[in-house]
Amino acid sequence: MSSHKHPRIALVAVDLRWEDETGYFAPFSYAAYKLEAAIREREEFAHIETKVFELVTRDAQVFFDALVEFEPTLVAASTYLWSLPTFVKLAKMLEQHDPSIRFVMGGPSARRSMLDLAPYREDARHIDGVVFGDGEVVMRQLAHHHLDDDWRDKIPGLNYKTSLGWRSTGELGRPILDDYLTPYHLGTQPPGKMGFFETYRGCPIACAFCQWGDERADRVHTREYLAGMLHHLDASGVKDVFCLDAALNLSPRAFRALLAAEREVGALAKRRLQSHLYPLMLKDEHYEFIELVGDFQASIGIQSLDPGVLEILGRPFEPKRFETAIASMRKAGTLDMEVIMGLPRDNPKSFRETFKKTVDIADNVRVFWCLALPDALLERTEEFDLEFDPKTLMVTSCNGWSYEDMRREWDFMLELGGGSERFHYGPNWLGFTTPRGSERSLLRRQRLEREGIDDELPLTDEAERDAGPIVVEWRMPGKVSERLDARLGGRGWALRGARHQRGVLLLELGSPGGGVVLEAVPLRPGQPSFYPYQGVAYSYRGDIEPGDLDGLRGIIELIHDDVGPQVPGAASGQTASAPV
């Protein structure tokens, strides 16, 4: 029996725009818009209303309020590391509000191993369906059947938790990539954002620490499809483009299709394209493609330069060929390099070597704190004697590393990065421009100006950037979080959220009398602040009784040891600018 309700599908995602301190990246949830397109492109679904709710918040209540107004019959949540806590809470809230609303979750954090972790174990049963892989096929099935009483029986590929454990509705086929249009084909992409495209899915290499490596990479888009996508992307006026592939050159078939499509359309000739490249597989045709692009910014995920570590973790590496490839890549464009700190079987000494070499070679460096991701290290904790924080997935110790080692290396890099151009960081990543990169970027800007390529930052609207209430989980390693909870709790205060915004650390504190937002920036001479304390200028927003001001100063002193090192450029970060 079917319900007589009018189908309304809400796709939800957390908007990460404010996570990028540099302003150079204006991302959006490509998956949410791509899945919406899978429904909107089909005539048979013309009667279904769809809407993407990509909100600048991690507060489930804010999503709930927005959804209740829309009255969805199906909520499809695009779930990543940064949105899992929010969407698990949201599922529960929606079920309590109206049990007839179907709540389905997909994306790389929608995994059994994640939902069985302590923070989610209890509430996972409020999710009606969890999809472990690609979403296009299942979204169309959901559009057809979600209002039927026996909807779950009709849709393979759903997993759900019962009091007796997990149940599955069966295997789901993988989508044929060309059968699904992009948001650019339909003109439904969000305005003011950068452009995203894919040429294939998955990655043929299987590095132990990466979630991508778990997927086969045997499906590619054709030249015709990519030419259509580039044509629409061009017409959309998007300025910066980011290629979502594991690396542009890891699938020869997909790459050749892209090369032919770009030759035909010429959409990338006046644009900046950021893409990962795999140095050991670079050939002449790749340089030919780079030549076609207006401004090509290559990223290389080297992760470690220690051949022994890479071998253990399943990543092919040949130092000689690597060096030759890097030398040619440096001639072709800007070179960003990415490394991971805390990889199992690596150690602080070897990591420091990798880091130093990377700073020497690259224009921009990005470092990621090792994460225990599902389909990757999360499934191999015993093998690597690995401990991690179940909320942030940040590794807290493993073969070769103690938590203190990691903290020390991280602080060292924060200090170094703090004195560099384009320094930005979050709880599990940091990045900056190297001295070599600063020189190069000056020359690059001059060249772009000559060639008429716009070098403006893609997202400049401050008002839009700050729109919406923002409450963020405290995402520092568990021990810091635990210490803060214990210290504040003893005085009747609580840490409700924390975020970095444009060089300012914002802490949302709950107090017996309400709450305040505490701002922390590095202390500069003559700078006004509520309480300058040990190199950090603390100010607050919100109402606080005059009698409570001393209490707030006491709280600042209490948390400073943990909070100070998180202030961009403060304390340890203020002085260092010397090259390693």
Ligand code: B12
């Ligand atoms: C672009 C990108 C970003 C962007 C933001 C993207 C955004 N707003 O969504 C930026 C640069 C900001 C970013 C940052 C980070 N990222 Co990132 N990022 C990516 C990347 C390269 C592409 C994502 C994408 O759009 N893919 C294309 C779409 C089509 O694929 P998809 O997202 O998997 O969606 C498909 C399915 O999962 C499914 N699906 C998705 N949603 C839903 C919903 C429903 C209902 C259903 C049924 C199905 C479904 O269907 C989709 C189509 O088939 C991926 C790697 C990759 N290629 O996927 C990493 C990835 C998502 N990032 C990852 C990580 C870890 C990070 C960081 C934490 C950095 C780090 N340490 O590596 C940061 C921190 C972010 C933060 N502030 O907290 C991990 C996520 C792991 C996880 N379990 O969540 C990934 C998978 C890479 C990896 N290392 O393995 N990232």
Ligand code: SF4
């Ligand atoms: S780290 Fe890069 S090469 Fe290794 S599996 Fe992930 S995407 Fe592939």
